[in-house]
Amino acid sequence: MYFDALTTAAISDELEETVIGGFIQKLYIPNEGSLAFEVYNHRERLYLFISIEASHPRITLLPEKPPHNPDLVTPIALLLRKHALGARIEEIFQPVAERVIGLSIAKRSPELNSKHWLYAELMGRHSNLIMLDENRTTIVESLKRVTSDMSKVRVVLPKYPYIPPPARSGIHPNDLTRDKLGDTLKSAEDDTPLWQLLVTKVVGISPLLGKEIAYRSTGNVEIRVSQIKDIYAVIQVVQDMVSLWRTRNWEPCIAVSNDKVLAYAPYRMFHLAEKAELRVLSSMSEAINAYQQAPARKESTGVAKTKLINDLQELLVRARQKVRSLQEQESNLASVEKLREEGETILSHLYDIQPGQTELVVGNQVIKLDPMLSPSENAQKRFEEYKRRKRALQEIPKLIEQAKLEVSALEEALTFAQMSETDAEASQLRKELERSGILGGHRVESKQNKKSQSIPKIMSFSPLPGVKIMVGRSSIQNNHLLEQAKPDDWWFHARNLPGSHVIVRSSNPNLDKFMIEIAAKTAAYYSSARDSSSVEVVYCPVRYVRKIKGAGPGQVTYRNEKSINVKPEKHVG
Numbered sequence: 001m002y003f004d005a006l007t008t009a010a011i012s013d014e015l016e017e018t019v020i021g022g023f024i025q026k027l028y029i030p031n032e033g034s035l036a037f038e039v040y041n042h043r044e045r046l047y048l049f050i051s052i053e054a055s056h057p058r059i060t061l062l063p064e065k066p067p068h069n070p071d072l073v074t075p076i077a078l079l080l081r082k083h084a085l086g087a088r089i090e091e092i093f094q095p096v097a098e099r100v101i102g103l104s105i106a107k108r109s110p111e112l113n114s115k116h117w118l119y120a121e122l123m124g125r126h127s128n129l130i131m132l133d134e135n136r137t138t139i140v141e142s143l144k145r146v147t148s149d150m151s152k153v154r155v156v157l158p159k160y161p162y163i164p165p166p167a168r169s170g171i172h173p174n175d176l177t178r179d180k181l182g183d184t185l186k187s188a189e190d191d192t193p194l195w196q197l198l199v200t201k202v203v204g205i206s207p208l209l210g211k212e213i214a215y216r217s218t219g220n221v222e223i224r225v226s227q228i229k230d231i232y233a234v235i236q237v238v239q240d241m242v243s244l245w246r247t248r249n250w251e252p253c254i255a256v257s258n259d260k261v262l263a264y265a266p267y268r269m270f271h272l273a274e275k276a277e278l279r280v281l282s283s284m285s286e287a288i289n290a291y292q293q294a295p296a297r298k299e300s301t302g303v304a305k306t307k308l309i310n311d312l313q314e315l316l317v318r319a320r321q322k323v324r325s326l327q328e329q330e331s332n333l334a335s336v337e338k339l340r341e342e343g344e345t346i347l348s349h350l351y352d353i354q355p356g357q358t359e360l361v362v363g364n365q366v367i368k369l370d371p372m373l374s375p376s377e378n379a380q381k382r383f384e385e386y387k388r389r390k391r392a393l394q395e396i397p398k399l400i401e402q403a404k405l406e407v408s409a410l411e412e413a414l415t416f417a418q419m420s421e422t423d424a425e426a427s428q429l430r431k432e433l434e435r436s437g438i439l440g441g442h443r444v445e446s447k448q449n450k451k452s453q454s455i456p457k458i459m460s461f462s463p464l465p466g467v468k469i470m471v472g473r474s475s476i477q478n479n480h481l482l483e484q485a486k487p488d489d490w491w492f493h494a495r496n497l498p499g500s501h502v503i504v505r506s507s508n509p510n511l512d513k514f515m516i517e518i519a520a521k522t523a524a525y526y527s528s529a530r531d532s533s534s535v536e537v538v539y540c541p542v543r544y545v546r547k548i549k550g551a552g553p554g555q556v557t558y559r560n561e562k563s564i565n566v567k568p569e570k571h572v573g
Helices: 005-018 075-083 178-187 194-201 207-218 231-242 284-293 303-330 333-348 375-419 423-436 447-452 475-484 513-525
Strands: 023-031 034-041 044-051 058-062 088-093 100-108 113-121 128-132 139-142 253-257 260-265 277-280 359-362 365-368 459-461 467-471 490-494 502-506 535-541 545-547 556-558 562-566
Touching: 005 058, 005 088, 005 100, 005 260, 005 284, 023 044, 023 075, 023 088, 034 075, 058 284, 075 128, 075 139, 178 194, 178 231, 194 207, 194 303, 207 231, 207 260, 207 303, 253 284, 260 284, 303 375, 303 423, 333 359, 333 365, 333 375, 375 423, 375 475, 423 475, 467 513, 475 545, 490 513, 502 513, 513 535, 513 562
Parallel strands: none
Antiparallel strands: 023 034, 034 044, 044 058, 088 100, 100 113, 113 128, 128 139, 253 260, 253 277, 359 365, 459 467, 467 502, 490 502, 490 535, 535 562, 545 556
8 A cells, every 4th residue: 555645744743742751651562563652641651653664654542452573673762661651652744745753752860861852764676764862963773774875866874964865856745836837738649648737747646546536636647638528627636635734624534345455545536435444543543553453354345456456556657756766867977978079178177276176167157176086087087987987877778778668567467457447357367467577576587487377268259160369468478468469370469559469370371351350459458558449450370470589478570560450359358
């Protein structure tokens, strides 16, 4: 479950009312990824629980005492026993649109007079609990240490300066205006789903909130930008939802289907109302705990599919952001060349630079100098940095290509998830995606392991005697179809769209118009453009289809293709 920025704000308000001013009496360590405090305030005991587990990071008030593992000792726990037990929780800090909550704890006693901050950063696999000094500038300890080998962006180690999590790009809710949002919507690519656009362009909007906005403004969760008829209705709903950071009108809500909690939010999730019962609860903690403690039961029809789609959509958002980030780095080539030019300029003015000089002015150009280095050393430093960055930039095109392949694989997986018709299909697809590494598993590489993996029965039909049409319903099945296909078989696929490989095997190597249309309509139907009135489908003999080296299962290139425009039509299943 995605613990988003609005949930963080709502739970922050709840903690402000309940634990601020309270005293920490006990420390609990349930496991390596969490800890809890017993807080006495307003004549009652409260249990403040913080987890940084990637599957569901959260901060919440538990209804009862949490479990404790006395044998588990961590560096931060040792420090908290010294500085937190007996300390008073004085302040709470929660920046708008961020998944960060800070709590200040102050201990005043004859033996010790100290104040520290605890920052809970609730950001998926990057979640952490960090103990800071009174000024919030230096790291004292953390629940999860992050070395420079683990992250080039942000080191989290004792005595290191505290650097806040990297800011997300996009429009901040405090700066959101109708004009800015309108320009963003008008300049977006037509086939972009509205909810995905909002997630990437407006800071603090999560996939869950993005879908709620899409539903409230258009009635369609998956509506694409090109399909929006009333752009001002969308703008109004975005402003209404974003205003929750200002109004604080929280409505803690859970969506329940067959006694299973599908999601929680600090607002009513109307986009889930058709498949789940919406229940408004008394607190955000109650909603979070209901989701976490819901009994594990066999998933009802549609729940497995919904969870799979949500997981893939979140991965897809991150993968697309990765591509954009790499492309931005690639565009920095001009700044790299500037290093070389500055080095050459310094060398050409060696005798004009005096010892201890801090800058070199040549015309309109001002070059900063290190006064502790000689002129030639200043030049050499720039040349070395130029070479280092140039080497890094040379790797970026390859990384961009790999990232785009990842996006393509996720788009295809999402299409198959959306087309799955039963929970059994969705569950089987999840297993295949985990096996291929797309959903966090480890890709099966050895031939022996590949043979040991069973391939679900391939869907097929025979429109005419002597003709067999086979349809892949996942990337694994697509890959299997290609491996088993003969060079003279025909391959069909919707052009530039994720979807099924369709293989036609015929006793007659030359397909007639009727057979081409049947296969093409099938390929169009089992693609992401199923609901379109016309889809371009490419086809060619299998001998002209090749797997992409280094790409995921089923990803191919092709040549000598022909194409046909057809209306998607179901002929099988």
